[in-house]
Amino acid sequence: MMLVERYQPAMLRVAMMYVSTRAVAEDVVQDTWVGVLKGLDGFEGRSSLRTWIFRILVNTAKTRGQREARSIPFSSVWTADPDAEPSVDPSRFLPPGHPASGHWAEPPAGWESTPEERLLSKETLAEVSRAIDALPPNQREVIRMRDVLGWPSADVRNALDISETNQRVLLHRARAKVRRALEGYLGSERERNA
Amino acid sequence: MNCIQLVDLVTDYLEGSMPADQRARFEEHVAGCDGCTTYLEQFRITIRLSGMLSEEQIATDARESLLSVFRDWRTTA
Numbered sequence: 001m002m003l004v005e006r007y008q009p010a011m012l013r014v015a016m017m018y019v020s021t022r023a024v025a026e027d028v029v030q031d032t033w034v035g036v037l038k039g040l041d042g043f044e045g046r047s048s049l050r051t052w053i054f055r056i057l058v059n060t061a062k063t064r065g066q067r068e069a070r071s072i073p074f075s076s077v078w079t080a081d082p083d084a085e086p087s088v089d090p091s092r093f094l095p096p097g098h099p100a101s102g103h104w105a106e107p108p109a110g111w112e113s114t115p116e117e118r119l120l121s122k123e124t125l126a127e128v129s130r131a132i133d134a135l136p137p138n139q140r141e142v143i144r145m146r147d148v149l150g151w152p153s154a155d156v157r158n159a160l161d162i163s164e165t166n167q168r169v170l171l172h173r174a175r176a177k178v179r180r181a182l183e184g185y186l187g188s189e190r191e192r193n194a
Numbered sequence: 195m196n197c198i199q200l201v202d203l204v205t206d207y208l209e210g211s212m213p214a215d216q217r218a219r220f221e222e223h224v225a226g227c228d229g230c231t232t233y234l235e236q237f238r239i240t241i242r243l244s245g246m247l248s249e250e251q252i253a254t255d256a257r258e259s260l261l262s263v264f265r266d267w268r269t270t271a
Contacts (some may be wrong), residue, residue: 060242069219086198086201086239088201093197100198103198105228107228108230110236111235111239120243125243128240128243128244128247144256148244148247164211168209175204175237175240176204179236183236
């Protein structure tokens with residue numbers, strides 16, 4: 001019972017990442033506990049009990065989420081292609097052949113001129129939320145666990161069963177895209193107000 | 195290290211997963227480059243803003259994406 005009480009809130013938060021309603025998330029958590037009880041005999045203690053429970057939870061929630069939204073395929077491919085997706089559009093750097101090749105041609109405009117209350121406003125947060133929502137599923141789940149829920153890297157790696165490098169690549173791409181969305185949003189707003 | 199290389203390494207830097215010599219080159223570059231100083235600062239703000247999203251917002255996203263699937267399905271059906 002204590003175990004259930006201790007993990008329930010965190011499990012619900014994670015389940016909510018994959019399914020549409022709290023009721024379904026509660027179902028997922030319940031199914032997870034059933035899975036945990038059934039599998040307990042086979043649990044070899046190679047990972048901590050907590051890690052093992054969250055791995056079952058993520059798999060249960062993914063399956064359920066897929067069934068809910070059949071036309072959104074969850075990517076089953078975890079290996080990130082290191083050559084794809086530069087953090088910043090390459091056209092913003094000086095081209096090869098230029099004496100300062102690879103340096104900013106069009107550096108980012110700082111956000112210091114954006115007032116703090118604007119930067120932290122509901123509208124800006126909604127933009128962040130939209131940007132995260134638009135990410136590929138594997139990048140989205142990593143940034144939600146790490147930056148939104150504030151989980152340490154090891155917990156995310158264990159729950160998703162991915163390598164440290166892979167997690168870092170996915171997290172970096174996700175953050176780079178959210179930053180880019182914010183740059184576009186705050187920049188266009190500055191122009192409107194100018 | 196130049197700017198186009200540095201922007202791909204920011205999470206490695208923030209995670210503390212860089213070898214010491216690379217870390218030194220990263221910091222040396224940032225110290226002398228306004229564009230990369232701004233980029234690093236924006237990355238930190240982005241992380242902070244993500245941390246301010248509420249759980250309700252995550253839930254709403256999932257609900258909205260499901261609703262849009264239904265909308266698409268109805269218009270194409």
